[in-house]
Amino acid sequence: MIVKRRQMDASVPAMAMGDIAFLLLIFFVILARARDDSHLQWKPATGVKLVRPATMNASVVIDKYNVTHLNGREVPVSSLSEELKVILGENAAGRRTVILKVHHEVTAIYFEPVIEAISEAGGELHHILEEDKQR
Amino acid sequence: MKLKRTKLLVEPPASATSDIAFILIVFFLVCASVEPDQGRAQTLPRSEPEPKKDKQSQNIEVELTRDAVIMNGNPLPKESFAKTIILKLADKTRDEDRIVAVKSRKEVPYSHWMDITGIIEDAGGVITLQLEEEQTVQVQ
Numbered sequence: 001m002i003v004k005r006r007q008m009d010a011s012v013p014a015m016a017m018g019d020i021a022f023l024l025l026i027f028f029v030i031l032a033r034a035r036d037d038s039h040l041q042w043k044p045a046t047g048v049k050l051v052r053p054a055t056m057n058a059s060v061v062i063d064k065y066n067v068t069h070l071n072g073r074e075v076p077v078s079s080l081s082e083e084l085k086v087i088l089g090e091n092a093a094g095r096r097t098v099i100l101k102v103h104h105e106v107t108a109i110y111f112e113p114v115i116e117a118i119s120e121a122g123g124e125l126h127h128i129l130e131e132d133k134q135r
Numbered sequence: 136m137k138l139k140r141t142k143l144l145v146e147p148p149a150s151a152t153s154d155i156a157f158i159l160i161v162f163f164l165v166c167a168s169v170e171p172d173q174g175r176a177q178t179l180p181r182s183e184p185e186p187k188k189d190k191q192s193q194n195i196e197v198e199l200t201r202d203a204v205i206m207n208g209n210p211l212p213k214e215s216f217a218k219t220i221i222l223k224l225a226d227k228t229r230d231e232d233r234i235v236a237v238k239s240r241k242e243v244p245y246s247h248w249m250d251i252t253g254i255i256e257d258a259g260g261v262i263t264l265q266l267e268e269e270q271t272v273q274v275q
Contacts, residue, residue, distance in 0.1 A: 015149045021156030028163035045246035047253060050173035099174070102245045108199070109241035111248070112266060119179040119264075127249065128174040 037061050037072040042103040047129035055097045058087045060118065064103040066110045077113045084121035098123035175253065180234075180263055193232070195223055196265075197255065199239040204251055213250070221258045235260040 040063045060080070061069040068077050075083060088096050098118050102111050118125050197220075198205040204216045211219060220235070227233050235255050239248060252262055 017149065017153040017156060021152055021159060024156060024160055025163075028160070031163075044171055044174075045249045047175055047249060050175060052173050053176070099172075104244065104246040106245045107241060108239035108243040108245075108248060111245050112239060112264060115179065116264060116266060125177045125179060126174055127177060128171055129249065130171055131173065 037069060037101070040069055040072070040101075041065075042101055043105075044101065044128055044130040045104040046132035047127075048132055050129055050131055053097050053099055053126040055095055056099055057091065057096060058084060058098045058123065059101070060084075060098060060114060061101045062103060062106050062111055062114060064105070066103075066106055068110075068114055077117060080114060081117040081120045084118060084123055088121060088123060093124070096122060096124045097126055099126045099128055101128045175249075177252070177256070177262065180261070194234045194236050194263075195220070195260070196236045196238065197251065199237065199243045199248060199251055201240070201242050201244070202247060213254075216251070217254045217258070220255060220260065224259050227259075230261060233259055233261045234263055236263050236265045238265040 037059055040061050042061060042063045059071055061072075063069065068075055068080065070080060070083055071087075084098065088098075098121075100114070100118065102114075115125065196207055204211050204213060206216060206219060224233055224235075237248075237252060237255070255262055
């Protein structure tokens with residue numbers, strides 16, 4: 001007597017895909033929110049021999065309206081140094097990186113006091129630039 | 136005679152959700168990777184409120200205007216500035232001799248400032264900023 005083998009159902013449960021999509025969406029939305037200076041409007045200056053910073057402990061942006069932001073929050077330049085000191089704390093060298101994003105047309109009257117404040121707080125400055133492909 | 140009505144499909148097509156998920160993931164990944172994250176590190180000495188004048192006079196002084204460079208009082212085009220600063224710093228071995236004081240006029244754009252400070256750093260110079268301190272004078 002030949003016993004017929006029962007056929008196994010090997011289909012992927014398509015209904016679960018909706019749940020997976022929803023969880024992935026939440027994950028990416030949270031990830032996007034963490035980079036909370038992404039809403040600021042600025043265009044980087046160009047440069048060559050660019051490198052990625054190894055660490056990133058604070059982010060300072062001067063947008064196209066000459067407004068200074070620390071980690072996405074608007075701050076007056078006069079208090080920037082003190083706020084950076086709090087963020088950087090007693091971190092050792094190499095873990096005090098402050099990335100600086102300045103709109104390419106911002107003038108020295110706005111960006112020099114910011115650079116001075118970062119230097120005063122003991123931050124390790126890393127300018128964010130765009131690769132100059134013409135050079 | 137009674138005709139049987141055909142049943143309409145009310146369930147959403149579940150197999151399409153995987154395609155929607157994939158397209159959404161691609162969209163968010165593209166959005167997340169647009170922001171630039173490369174740049175240039177710059178070492179600046181901590182600011183001193185009262186710079187020592189005798190030491191400063193020996194250092195190279197670079198003044199920036201909106202689109203020009205003035206080195207020790209001589210205006211230079213960008214190309215010859217690069218060559219001159221390399222020559223000036225070539226024979227200096229100590230860090231304190233390689234200090235270049237950069238003074239910018241208030242209308243200097245960031246892109247120009249980055250170009251010039253990049254040239255100085257590539258030549259081996261150590262940048263210090265010379266800022267004009269604001270003073271409030273009360274007139275009686």
